[in-house]
Amino acid sequence: MLESLVAGARRARALWRRIPAPFSAEQARSAEGDALPVVMEHVSKRLGKREALHDLSLTVRSGELLALVGPSGCGKTTAVRLMCNFYWPTSGMVRVMGYDYRHWPPWLRERIGYMPQSFALYPRLTVEENLRYVAGLYGLSPQERAGRIAALLDLMDLADARSALAANLSGGMRRRVALISALLHTPDLIFVDEPTAGLDPALRVRLWQHFKLLREQGCSLVVTTQYIDEADYCDRVAVLRAGHLLALGTPEDLRRQAFGGDVLEVRSADLSARSARALDSLPVVREVEQLGLDALRVVVDGARRAIPQLITELAKYDVTVESVSERRPSFDEVFLRLTSGATPSPRATLVEEPEEEESHAEDEGTA
């Protein structure tokens, strides 16, 4: 399984290099100098009567894969729509490539790729016709379109589905075609909203490989997901809940933030409550939790420095340590830890943001 995935990734990388760029990204990139792709400062957004996002501040760095994670209705889609300039903030500032949300130059949209959560293909068009339409919207010439579409279909393993009607595609194929739509014009900054929702695990892994590949090509990506474990694929993760930013950092940072340090698992047949209490009193130890009769989970300030101290301390109580291993808690655990300690405003907690309905809510609000 792993081998096939690695092989697939290599093949994809080779194909990606063959894809011709429709215009000079380097040339365009120099226009805004070293400006960060996205800067959000104290951004709040009201949709109708409710506050979908509250005081959000974050940045997307150049060449970074940033994930926005959180349960359904936490404000991920709203945040992405703000970055794409589909929404304007109720308060705060959003800058993309150095341009604030009110003054986007026309070319800026050509530098952005966007795959909306509810992107739907035209069912009576073939895959290729759908892609040609999108490429046309981005101003690609017929020749450019042909090359890009063929290459991206190959990359996404959809070459055989090129002539298939969109109505006959599976959910996973549609997602991949939608992703191709966001990549046709070789964007520098890509926003992908819930790309893996409803997909099987193997396909999710493949999509994340594609995202990492894009990052390696120098793209900056913002990906939202409600599968918390997918945060591990990213450079940084922003955890959202009820419109509030709970945490922002690398996956490891967030693990440490959630647990207060490195997590070690100590195994011994001689463990006792007394020895556990002794460990808890050590300065490097933050937390000790009994996992069973022969195992302890110990949260420490620094694993390398703490392990000798733990072994020495346990020896004082005649405990022979069988193994001490550093444990990487799953991101589900990290998320639960982070969210259990969070205290968002009562109003925001009560509001469940219906992601699918956001556009309708906005429509009604502006009608």
Next chain:
Amino acid sequence: MPKTKELPETKARRRPTMRRRYRVLAVGNRWRGEFIRQSSLFALVVLGPFLLLALFAVGFRLNAFRPSAILVAPLGGLKPAEVRALPYVRSLNVNVDIQAITENEGWALNQVRQGTVDMVITLPENPALDLTHGQRTVLTITVNVVNPLLRIALYNAINQQIAGLNAEAVTVAIRGVQTSTHQLEPTLISLNRELQALDPHGDPAQNRAQLNDIITQLESLRATTQKNEQAQKNTAADIYYAAILAATDQAITAAKTAEQDAGTPVGVLELTAAKQRSGQLLALVQDTNAIPASTLAIPFEASITNLASSADDLTAFYGPAALALLLQHLGATLAALSMVQDRQLGATEFLAVSPATPGEMLLGRFLQYGGVTLGVGLLLTLLLVFLLGIPFIGSAIWFGVVLVLLVWASVALGFCLSLITRSDAQAVQAIMLLLVGAIFFSGFIGPLRALAPPARQLAYVFPLTYGIDALDKVMLLGAAPGWDNLLGLLVLALALTVLAAWLFRRELRSK
């Protein structure tokens, strides 16, 4: 043994027919719930058609408008204003709006061909001469109309006008005679009393003197009657005056006979008197009989000519109108449903983020849907002309201009409808209302001028209103489409395009 409590069996389970009924009701109730929560859809479905029908019922009056006309008449040195003041011209101006009076029949007919006026009324050289010769005065009326209902309305107006002229002529005649007889009546009563009082066995000299006095009064009465008759100069009145004069003559004759009988042999004198009376009566009757009774009762008639060659062919009339209706419907429907489809598919958000501007997207749609609709329009035209034999006697260039403007305005209207509705159901309903409204108020059913002002204003919202009139003129009458129609379509197309662009931009760039 433990008691187990079984779940009660539902009634539906016992009765399968009930379960079927619940299933059917569930489907209906779901739809009803959705429908009730869409208040605007409810308004469109129920109130929309009702309001359109009510407005049409209130506003449509086929005979309510005054057709416009040019009067071609021998001016005989009179100025048009003086001719307009003549009694029979004043009468004409009641049901028909006489916009000009001229001797130039060619110019007048050209105006009716161009649709500037509804009809040309041509008077004969000498109407009085016709009557003297015992013939009706014939008004030659020329129209140029293909709309069958408009034709009926115009013919009705003409017939009403002629009937009005006739009724007025007869009324004037009878009123004059009645005035005259009212003047005569007291004298006749007095004379009758005097005659009754005469004793045949009385003094002959005294009787003769009294009879002489009666004869003098009768002759004076006859002279007055003749004077009235000459003053009135009304053919229809002649018959009445003739009868009065005849009666007067009889009375005079009888009086003279009686006078001569007094004291002389009766036979010879009475015969002389009878011959005299008979001769006078005969002359009067012959004069009266010389004019046909129908002419006296109906002195005016109309001879109507319709310049439109296809006037009697309903298919021909409805061909261009149906073509215009189909093009408006097709263009508006394609445009409206395309927007709805984008919204339903969720493509709007993608489009909004894409670099394509609302203007570019709208222009692309205009070209696409406009092109398809134009193509369908041309194909339909070929079928209408070559398969159904609908006349096409106008300019193909003008036809093309009208078609392009009509399709442009229709597609823009469709975009506007889809952008102000919130769901596909609403959009479909709006298109249906557009179709119904256009049929009622565009001149498709009845002439536009038969609509009362509130309904008339609504008509100008539909591209079809201008399209039907313009295509009628080009295809059936061989005329230009009319600058008012072209300007109307152009203004409508531009206004709707600007509105659609604004609405589309608002939808895509809603922040």
